[in-house]
Every structure is written in C-alpha cells, then in structure tokens.
Amino acid sequence: MPSARRQKSTTVRASSIRAAFTLLERLAPPLGGRLALRIWCTPRHARPSSPAPSGTRHELSVAGSTVVAETWGTGPIVYLVHGWGGHRNQLARFVEPLVEAGYQVVSYDALSHGESGPGTLGPKRATLPEFSKALTAVAAHFGPAHAIVAHSMGASATALAVLDGLPTTRLAFIAPVADPLSQTHLFADHLGFGPRTHAAFLARLERVAGNPIEFFNIPPRATDQDLPPLLVLHDTRDTQVPHPNGEAITGAWPNATLITTTGLGHHRILSTPEVLTEVISFVTEPAPVQC
Structure with missing residues (x-):
C-alpha cells in the first residue's frame, strides 16, 4: 500500500x-x-506479479529492437498478450492449464515493456501500432496461432492484427478497448x-x-468480416476501460460471446478462477465438425 x-x-x-x-x-x-x-505514449507500468512457471526465454529482433518472449509446453500455439503498461507475467495463470491441455504457450513483453527493448519513440514509450506489429512478428517466428488470449489494449492490438490478416482459430479478449x-x-x-x-x-x-484515429476503431472494421470466434470478458465496474467497449466489440464481431462480470475491475479480472475457467474452456473447445 x-x-x-x-x-x-x-x-x-x-x-x-x-x-x-x-x-x-x-x-x-x-x-x-x-x-x-x-x-x-508513456505507459504507467504495472508492478511485477507472481512469476509464471519457468519457461524457455527467447530474444527476437523486431522493428530494430528486441522483444523478449517465453515459451512453455508443446502442441498448437496459444499466444498471451498483455495490456498497456503490462508485462508477460500478467497472464501467467493461464500457462499451466493450457500446457496441461496439450498446448504450447507463448508470452512476450511488448516493446518498451518488461524486458523488451525500446520502441520507435524511445525507452518507456510505446504505441498501439507497435503492439500489433510485435504480435505479428512473434507469431511469424513461433508459428500460427491456435488461439490468442489478450488483455486491454493488447486485445485491441490483437484485433487489429487479425483484421489485417493474422490467422488464428480462436480469440479471447479480456477488457478490450473498442475505440481508442x-x-x-x-x-x-x-x-x-x-x-x-x-x-x-x-x-x-x-x-x-x-x-x-478511425482506423483503430474495431467495431466498424469487424462488421461483416469473416473472422474467428471471439469470447469477450468485461467487468461492469471497469473504470479504466468501461464495459461498453466489450459490448461494442461483441456486437460487431461475427460469432462473438460476451461474459459480463461485476466487481472485478480492470486487472483483478485476470486472476479470477471463474474467468480463467471460461477462457480455458473456450480455447480448448473442439472445433465443430464440418459436414
């Protein structure tokens, strides 16, 4: 305190x-x-949380800088994308259940976040397009995504990357920003x-x-597009990214489901067992049989 x-x-x-x-x-x-x-463009960095189980550390060259990533397990890849001012351990609770379910998990620090190098604006300064480009570069290095689980502005960056052609089978957004x-x-x-x-x-x-700025408004770009299934989780008492953001994305995105919580705010929602269960269940759900 x-x-x-x-x-x-x-x-x-x-x-x-x-x-x-x-x-x-x-x-x-x-x-x-x-x-x-x-x-x-200067994120207020979150305090380090409990570390994830020890994984394999990687350093990737991205946009003339260095992105630090960590991997666990083997199998289809699930990417974990932190939010503005966050770090790769913020979604650490998702690692073990995904590995136990037979997936490889990849998490990384965005430029000017965590252990990664500076972005184009210099140390400790970042932009939304850099978030999106970093995900695309990391996925190009490790391989196609089975699923991407993302928080806050990281969810927005993920949506933009997918709208620009990044392939994935499933998406789970926690407290996403719909329109910067x-x-x-x-x-x-x-x-x-x-x-x-x-x-x-x-x-x-x-x-x-x-x-x-309109280019980064997700709902209009998502309407009537052929996009992967999306699960959105958002809290009604989120003061940093208000709940209508999640509603707007869910309303525009084809095949999207919104789960609403109350009293978890913007960060505690990441550590709630019910939210973890919903995301893991969605990510590991078998694909529908095509006739």
Missing part, C-alpha cells in the same frame, strides 16, 4: 499537470498537444485539457500512428 507521503506527492503532481494543461489550453494548445502525446478515440476523451478528462489541446493531441497521435 502506498505511503501517505507518496499519495500526497501523486496528488500534488496530478494537480500541477492539470494546472499546466489549463494554461496551455488558453495560451498554447499545440504545446499542450505535444505534452499530452508524451504522457499518452473514446479513451482519448477519458484521458482528456483525467488530465483536464480542453478541445483545442485535444485536437492538437489527436493530430500528433495520428502522425505517430501513421493512420487516422
């Missing part, structure tokens, strides 16, 4: 940032947009910047991403 001094320091820092954005909104929105982009644009509005509310700074921020974000 954080000390009273640390809590006070965090509160003072947040107040100072909001005051700075209030001033920049009036006097220099382009500068505010630049500051907003820097904060947006909606997250930028939550981000603006949190930091206290207004529409002029938000517009400048979006313009910079689109330049860095190499596409308009």
